[in-house]
Amino acid sequence: MKDEMTVALSASRKxxxxxxxxxxxxxxxxxxAIARAAGxxxxxxxxxxxxxxxWGGLERDARGRYQMGLHMWELGSLAPRSTGLVDAALPFLEDLYEATHGNVRLGVREGTEVIFVSHLSGHGSVPLRTRAAQRLPMPTTGVGLALLAHAPNDVLEKVLTQELPRFTPFTVPDxxxxRRLLADARRNGYAICDRQMTSDAVSVAAPIRTMTGEVVAAVSVAVQGSGPEAVRRHVPAVLMAARGISRNIARTPEPTWTTSPRLTQSA
Structure with a gap:
């Protein structure tokens, strides 16, 4: 029985x-190419x-190459921390876009990274490197900074002891x-990310909380500019959106927004 379980686990990992x-x-x-990348x-x-x-998890294109299939999207759409959260947040994300015409993003934390689960923008929005379903280091985005400011201590210390990636000359150097940015975010109730991921974009983000006060997501708007003053006028709109989303998820009868144990482990 043990050998069968080992074989099955090995097959799953492949x-x-x-x-x-x-x-x-x-x-x-x-x-x-897949074989080389997967080892x-x-x-x-x-x-x-x-x-x-x-099974429908992969599809082949006209050149015989493989890509993700629609069945994978169907399964992913069942995750409450993505689709369920987006459904609850969407009216407020749309209002935030109409108020700012910036790049509006919604993200959650997984381990030491931020995953963007929704992204609204228009023709006049500043181009960004980020997109929906993308993972990035938390210190390099407004959403990530807002989440990291309220992350468990083990997660915070793990991020602080890692080498910080540099995407632009303005990326946090050490x-x-x-730590100073995160202290400001906790004190002010919002985080500002100044050109850390994209050299001409500044974002402001605010945390989204459950009824018990747990931070489970963050919302941000990014605009073209340089320095914190580029987003100061958008702070009230972002805070209002975060409060609205927080109230909306608080009405959900089941605790679908809570962070799983896997997300707070330090390993």
Missing amino acids: IFAVLDALHRTRRPMTLS LPLSTVHRIAGDLAE SGAL
Whole structure:
């Protein structure tokens, strides 16, 4: 029985490796490219990809390359921290966009990263590197800073002891500067991210809370500019959106917004 469980677990991890390879590249891949990215034999990837394609989890394009299938999207849409949260937040995200015409984003924390679950923008919005369903280091975005400011201590310390990625010359240079930004975010009730991810974009973000006060998400708006003054006038609108979303999720009868134990572990 133990050997059977070990084999089954190993097979599962191989499937996850194939899916993760496609997720990382975000583009169609050949079987050989998937095998290299996943670190698996080509014959194994061929079998797994065939099974996933038959199930609907993968699709093949006209050139024979594999990409994520619609069935994966169907499964992902059942996650309450993505679709359920977006449903509750959407009216407020739309109002925030109409008030600012900036890039409006909604994100949640997973481990030491932020995942954007919704993104609204228009023709006049400043172009950003971020998009929905993307993971990024928390210190480099407004949403991430708002979430990190209220993260458990083990998560905070893990982020502070890691080498901070630099995307622009304005990216936070060290843990001391990051601690000061997070202290400001806790004191003010909102976080400002000044050109840390995109060299001409500034964002302001506010946390979204449950009835018990737990921070489960954050909302932000990004505009073109330089320095905190570029977003000062949008602070009230962002705070209003965060309060509205918080009230809306508080009406949900089931605790679908709480963070799972996996998300707060330090390992």
